[in-house]
Amino acid sequence: MPTRREVVAALAEAxxxxxxxxxxxDLAVYEFDGTIERSTPHAVALPANAAETAAVVxxxxxxxxxxxxxxxxxxxxxxxxxxxRGVVISTARMRSILEIDPVDRIAIVEPGxxxxxxxxxxxxxxxxxxxxxxxxxxxxxxxxxxENAGGPHCLALGVxxxxxxxxxxxxASGELTWxxxxxxxxxGFDLRGAFIGSEGxxxxxxxxxxxxxxxxxxxxxxxxxxxxxxxxSETVSAIISAGMIPAAMEMMDRLCLQAAEAGFQCxxxxxxxxxxxxxxxxxxxxxxxxxxxxxxxxxxxxAKEVRLxxxxxxxxxxxxxxxxxxxxxxxxxxxxxxxxGVVPRSKLVEVMETVxxxxxxxxxxxxxxxxxxxxxxxxxxxxxxxxxxAKSRVLEAGGEIMRACVDAGGALSGEHGxxxxxxxxxxxxxxxxxxxNMARLRTVFGNTGDFNPCKLLPTGTGCGEMAxxxxxxxxxxxxxxV
Amino acid sequence: MASDSPLWPLLSEAPTAEDLARxxxxxxxxxxxxxxIVTGLEVESPRGRIHMAKLVNEGxxxxxxxxxxxxxxxxxxxxxxxxxxxxxxxxxxxxxxxAQLDHAAPKQRGQRRVRKFLLRNVIARPRVLAAAMAPARxxxxxxxxxxxxxxxxxRGRLGxxxxxxxRNVGRxxxxxxxxxxxxxATDETSSGVLFTGCVMGExxxxxxxxxxxxxxxxxxxxxxxxxxxxxxxxxxxDGDLEFARKLxxxxxxxxxxxxxxxxxxxxxxxxxxxxxxxxxxGDPKWASRAAAFAVRVKDSSELLNDFPGGxxxxxxxxxxxxxxAHAQRIREQPRTLLGTLAGCSLVETPGADVCCGAAGIYSLxxxxxxxxxxxxxxxxxxxxxxxxxxxxxxxxxxxxxxxxRQAGIPARVMHLxxxxxxxxxxxxxxxx
Numbered sequence: 001m002p003t004r005r006e007v008v009a010a011l012a013e014a015x016x017x018x019x020x021x022x023x024x025x026d027l028a029v030y031e032f033d034g035t036i037e038r039s040t041p042h043a044v045a046l047p048a049n050a051a052e053t054a055a056v057v058x059x060x061x062x063x064x065x066x067x068x069x070x071x072x073x074x075x076x077x078x079x080x081x082x083x084x085r086g087v088v089i090s091t092a093r094m095r096s097i098l099e100i101d102p103v104d105r106i107a108i109v110e111p112g113x114x115x116x117x118x119x120x121x122x123x124x125x126x127x128x129x130x131x132x133x134x135x136x137x138x139x140x141x142x143x144x145x146x147e148n149a150g151g152p153h154c155l156a157l158g159v160x161x162x163x164x165x166x167x168x169x170x171x172a173s174g175e176l177t178w179x180x181x182x183x184x185x186x187x188g189f190d191l192r193g194a195f196i197g198s199e200g201x202x203x204x205x206x207x208x209x210x211x212x213x214x215x216x217x218x219x220x221x222x223x224x225x226x227x228x229x230x231x232x233s234e235t236v237s238a239i240i241s242a243g244m245i246p247a248a249m250e251m252m253d254r255l256c257l258q259a260a261e262a263g264f265q266c267x268x269x270x271x272x273x274x275x276x277x278x279x280x281x282x283x284x285x286x287x288x289x290x291x292x293x294x295x296x297x298x299x300x301x302x303a304k305e306v307r308l309x310x311x312x313x314x315x316x317x318x319x320x321x322x323x324x325x326x327x328x329x330x331x332x333x334x335x336x337x338x339x340x341g342v343v344p345r346s347k348l349v350e351v352m353e354t355v356x357x358x359x360x361x362x363x364x365x366x367x368x369x370x371x372x373x374x375x376x377x378x379x380x381x382x383x384x385x386x387x388x389x390a391k392s393r394v395l396e397a398g399g400e401i402m403r404a405c406v407d408a409g410g411a412l413s414g415e416h417g418x419x420x421x422x423x424x425x426x427x428x429x430x431x432x433x434x435x436x437n438m439a440r441l442r443t444v445f446g447n448t449g450d451f452n453p454c455k456l457l458p459t460g461t462g463c464g465e466m467a468x469x470x471x472x473x474x475x476x477x478x479x480x481x482v
Numbered sequence: 483m484a485s486d487s488p489l490w491p492l493l494s495e496a497p498t499a500e501d502l503a504r505x506x507x508x509x510x511x512x513x514x515x516x517x518x519i520v521t522g523l524e525v526e527s528p529r530g531r532i533h534m535a536k537l538v539n540e541g542x543x544x545x546x547x548x549x550x551x552x553x554x555x556x557x558x559x560x561x562x563x564x565x566x567x568x569x570x571x572x573x574x575x576x577x578x579x580x581a582q583l584d585h586a587a588p589k590q591r592g593q594r595r596v597r598k599f600l601l602r603n604v605i606a607r608p609r610v611l612a613a614a615m616a617p618a619r620x621x622x623x624x625x626x627x628x629x630x631x632x633x634x635x636x637r638g639r640l641g642x643x644x645x646x647x648x649r650n651v652g653r654x655x656x657x658x659x660x661x662x663x664x665x666x667a668t669d670e671t672s673s674g675v676l677f678t679g680c681v682m683g684e685x686x687x688x689x690x691x692x693x694x695x696x697x698x699x700x701x702x703x704x705x706x707x708x709x710x711x712x713x714x715x716x717x718x719x720d721g722d723l724e725f726a727r728k729l730x731x732x733x734x735x736x737x738x739x740x741x742x743x744x745x746x747x748x749x750x751x752x753x754x755x756x757x758x759x760x761x762x763x764g765d766p767k768w769a770s771r772a773a774a775f776a777v778r779v780k781d782s783s784e785l786l787n788d789f790p791g792g793x794x795x796x797x798x799x800x801x802x803x804x805x806x807a808h809a810q811r812i813r814e815q816p817r818t819l820l821g822t823l824a825g826c827s828l829v830e831t832p833g834a835d836v837c838c839g840a841a842g843i844y845s846l847x848x849x850x851x852x853x854x855x856x857x858x859x860x861x862x863x864x865x866x867x868x869x870x871x872x873x874x875x876x877x878x879x880x881x882x883x884x885x886x887r888q889a890g891i892p893a894r895v896m897h898l899x900x901x902x903x904x905x906x907x908x909x910x911x912x913x914x
Contacts, residue, residue: 021525025543026552029530034508046522073524074509092522112522114513137565138513263567327508330568334503384503 002063004042007087010063011045014055019046019093030070030088034135034327036335036385037078037420041068041088048093050168050176050206057204058174060087066450067172069200071112071143074135076338077419079147079199083454089204091142097121098207105212106165106182111142111205115149118210127212130157133415134323142205148197150415152248152322153279155373157213159415161196168207169195173446182209194441199417200452202445216247216281220291221309221318224276224298225269229253229356229368231302232274233348236372238297239278240345244290248279249373255332255382256325256369263328266321267314269305276372277322325369326380333365333382337394340416341405345375354404355379362397376414377405395421403428423458487541491585495723497535497578504570505532511562511572516837517555520854525552528562528572535579545586553579555851557844558719559804559837564811573809574760580721597847602725605680606712612654615684619654622647622685642849645884648685649895655687657706674742674785676704677755680712682748682876689876692903693747693782699906700789704745709736713746715754715805716842718761730758731768734775744775747782747899749803749875750842753810755779781806782899783815783874792905793824796869800828800898801859801882802835803875816874816898823905831862838885840877856881860888871895 011020021044031040047053066086095112102125115136119128132151150159166180180192226232261268280287309315359366367380383390406428490496511528518527537543563572714729746752759773839855882895
C-alpha cells in the first residue's frame, strides 16, 4: 500500500493541491451519508471536469487505492461511504447546467447539479425533471443516476432510468466513454441502462443528458385522513383499481405526521393514524372527475376527512412536510435505520402488519412514510446509537422486515439502492449465477473490486471497516451469501 | 459513540450533546449554505461544521486550527437552520463552538483578542461608539471620500472597512436621557418601544426617524426608552456569550418596566433579542424575565397591518436579511407591505434569501468570502436592474451599497422603513 503522502501527491497532480483534502478532521466530514454507515477516507479529491476525474481514477488504480464516488452525500444506503477507505471523488465542483434544449426537451448537466436546481432552471420553458427524490433540494443528478433514484412523482412518470438518455462516464478503469446520447438509442446492449443504478461500481458520470417533461396543465392535491395505516393501505389499491394512476400517492403514519408537523407546521391533522397524500395532474376536466373518485374511494374505506389543497401555497406546504418527513424524525430519536423495501400493492396491508408486529416484538418504534402507489415502503427504525447494543438489534429488526418484503414477492430496494448493509440480503432474490453475472459486468468496466468496494454485491473482502457488518450478516441468517 | 472525555476547552459553554444529536446528517442543508455553494466543500457546510463539533465533543479530535477556520468561515446566516427538517439549533451550536476559540484559539489568538476588545469596549459603549463614529460620519458625506476612492489607496482591509460606510449618513439617533412624561399613561395597543441599538443609531438615524413616522401613521407611538443599548448579537456570534448575557440583562432591566411591543428595525438585533430567553436560560434570576422580554420583541415589519400605504414608483428588489428570513422566519410581511404600495413593482432576484456576505463583522474578518458573495449579488443586480434595493438590516444595507456600485447601476439602497416612509409622505403630499 502507498503512503497517504504518496496518494495526496498523486491527487494533487491530477486536480491541483487546493482541491485535495487530507487533514483527519476534514476527512471525518466525508465519513457518512444520510445513513448510519461510517468509514473515513484517506483523502478526498474534487476534480473540475471529466479529464481530471479520469486522471484521479487512473492515479488511484496505479497506486492500488480504493475509490468511492460521492455527490452531496445525501444517499440512504451508504453508497457514497468509502467502505475500504481510500479516496473519495466528490463531484461537487462539477455543477453546471450546460444546456437546456426546450425543443428537444432535454438538458445536459454536470453530475454535481442538485436535482431541484435543474427543475428550477427548466421551469421558464414550462418543463421539469420528473424524478423528485425527497432530498431533491440537495441531492445531485450524478447520485440520482448511480442509485436510480425515484421520488413521489415517479408513480406515473417513472424513475431515473426512464429519464436519462445519455451519460458521459469515466469508467472504473479510468477511460472516458459515452453511454447512450441525445436521442434514445435502441440498438445493441443498453449499457446506459446497466450503468443507471449500478451504485457507483462501474464508474463516475461526468455529464448526464436527461429528458425534461412538460409541467402539467393543472394539479389537484388531496389529503385523506384515516384512523389506521390499514385503512389507508386498503385505499391505495382501491384507487388504482378504479382505473387511474395518480401523479403521486404517498402514505405517512402517525409518527411521521407528528415529526413533519413539528418541523414545518404544514397543516397535518395531529390525531390521524395515517394520511394519504394523493396528487392528480392533467387537464382540468379530467382530473376533477378523478378527484371525485379518489374522494369517494377514501370515504368508503373509512377516511375521516378528505381535504383538497386550496391553492399553490397549501399544496407546497403539504409536500414540504412529506419531503422533509424522514429527517424530521431526528426530532423523535437521534438515529434511524431506513429501509426501502418494495412489495406488490396487493400485499401492502399484510406487510405493514408485519412491520408493526416487528416493532412490538423488538420494542423499537418504527415510523412509516412511503410511496404507497408503487408499494415502495420506507420503514424507519428509530434508535439512539449511543445505547449499547441498539444498533445490532435495529439491524436485526430491519432484516426481518426485508425478509417479509421478499417473502411477499417484493424487492430489496425501490430507489435508495442496495448499498452496503443490504447486500448480504441479495441471495434471497438472486442465485449464485445471477450474482456472478453482475460481478462480471463490473469487470467489463474495469472494476477489479476497488471501485466503490463493498457495495451492491455480496462479494469482496476486507470490508471489516464497516462497524456493524458482522451484526448484519448475523441478522441475514445462515443462508446468506457472504 | 459518546465519549466521556470531550475535548472542549471551556466545558461550561460547550455545545450540548443533545443539540448535536439532533443532526441526522441527511445533508438537506448543504444546498442552502452560502459557503458550500461557493466552495463545494463539505467542510464548509453546516453538516460538516456540526460534525466537527461532534468530533470534539466525542473526544475524537482536538479543536485544531483547521476546525477553527471552518467554523470562522461560517456566516452564521442560519439558512441551514430554516431548511433543517430535524430542527437542529445550528445558530446556538455555532455560538457555543466559537465560545471555545477564545480558550483554545489555536490560530489568530491576537486577532480574536483585538476583536473581542473592540466589540466589548467600542460597540457596546454608546459614548465611545459615538466618538468613534463622528469622524466616520463626517468622512462618509465628505469630498474627502471621493478623493480617497479615486486615489486607489483603499485596498485590502482598509477598502473593506471603507466600503462599510453608508453613502449618506444622517444625524445620529440616540435614546432619550430621561423617560418621556407620557410614557406611563399610554396604553399597550397604541404605543411601544423603539430599539435604537449601537451602530444602527449612530449611522442609520434616518432609519429610526423613518420607523417612528411610519409607526405613527399606523397609529403606534414609539419611544426610545433610555437605558437601552447594544443587543449583544455581535458578541454572541463571536462566541463572547458571557458579555452578550451582560448586555441582554441591561436591556431587559431598562425596558421591562415599559409596555407594548419592542420594535426592532435591525434583523440581527431582533433575532438576538427574540432569543434572550434562550441566552439566559441557565441564569435562574433572569430566565423568566428574559423569556417575558423576548415575546415582546417584534421586527418593524410585523406590526404594520394598519399602515395606510402610499405610492412608490419603481422596480424594487427586496433582499431578505438572513436573520429576518432564516432566524425570525419573516419573509412574507415585508413583501406584502411593499406590494401594497402603488407603483411599486417587486422584482424577485434569484437567491434573494442567500446571504450577501455582510454578516455582522464577517465582511471585515473574512473579506475574501464576503467579497465573493457580494459579487454574486452585484451580478444579480446587474441582470435585474432594480431602481431600489430594499433590506432590513444595517450590515446588509452597507454591503448592498457596495454591490450596487459593483453592478454599475444607479439603484438606491433603502431600509424597508425608509421606503414606507417615503411612500406615505408622497401620498400625503398628493392629498394636501
